[in-house]
Amino acid sequence: MNQEKVFLPILLGTNRKGRESEKVAKWLSEKMSDREDVETKLFDVRDFDLPQDDYGTSIGKDFPEWRDAIVRADGLVVVVPEYNHGYPGSLKSVLDLLLKEYIHKAVGLVGVSAGPWGGARVVEACVPMVRELGLAVTFTDLNFPIVKDKFDENGKLLDEAYNKRTADFLDELIWMSRALRWGRENLPSKHHQ
Numbered sequence: 001m002n003q004e005k006v007f008l009p010i011l012l013g014t015n016r017k018g019r020e021s022e023k024v025a026k027w028l029s030e031k032m033s034d035r036e037d038v039e040t041k042l043f044d045v046r047d048f049d050l051p052q053d054d055y056g057t058s059i060g061k062d063f064p065e066w067r068d069a070i071v072r073a074d075g076l077v078v079v080v081p082e083y084n085h086g087y088p089g090s091l092k093s094v095l096d097l098l099l100k101e102y103i104h105k106a107v108g109l110v111g112v113s114a115g116p117w118g119g120a121r122v123v124e125a126c127v128p129m130v131r132e133l134g135l136a137v138t139f140t141d142l143n144f145p146i147v148k149d150k151f152d153e154n155g156k157l158l159d160e161a162y163n164k165r166t167a168d169f170l171d172e173l174i175w176m177s178r179a180l181r182w183g184r185e186n187l188p189s190k191h192h193q
């Protein structure tokens with residue numbers, strides 16, 4: 001079995017001023033960087049200078065750093081806050097820049113909410129959307145309910161239970177990423193060469 005490192009970029013899915021999701025994404029990025037089996041890179045929807053008068057894959061080429069990362073990626077982690085039980089438009093605008101580059105890669109979803117359900121509803125809302133992108137969603141999510149209470153002012157996570165939860169989440173995402181990489185490299189498909 002291929003035990004090389006997997007490349008799993010993280011996408012921070014909101015540009016809101018004062019966003020709590022940034023703490024989650026940064027904490028997770030550090031956790032992932034600590035692992036020997038993962039390479040990661042944190043992308044932030046704020047860094048995408050999206051035009052007002054165009055949209056979608058026709059402008060994907062204007063974001064080469066993102067496109068190159070997704071071409072090379074084995075999977076993706078999306079940190080998504082729950083906004084009215086859905087996902088932020090800014091996240092969707094960034095994801096919609098590409099399409100074929102995602103196909104047959106894994107995605108793990110990290111829900112963040114002010115309320116007590118940890119973004120469970122937005123995670124479920126993401127499932128049919130990422131499926132249409134060709135991503136294969138893991139059955140393990142991470143959830144950050146009442147996120148304001150989870151970190152101190154320096155971004156230190158206050159609940160130790162997240163260490164094991166995150167390890168389990170990543171183990172599964174890495175397994176899926178490796179299985180799909182094997183498939184992309186060994187099984188013919190009209191969706192990739």
Ligand SMILES: Cc1cc2nc3c(=O)[nH]c(=O)nc-3n(C[C@H](O)[C@H](O)[C@H](O)COP(=O)(O)O)c2cc1C
Pocket residue numbers: 014016018019020021022081082083084085086112113114115116117119147148
């Ligand atoms: C437009 C909007 C809608 C929201 N809707 C919900 C919601 O449906 N459920 C919930 O638990 N929190 C909701 N929140 C609160 C966010 O989940 C909360 O701000 C949390 O910290 C994660 O988002 P953030 O990264 O922008 O801070 C909403 C926030 C905004 C800005």
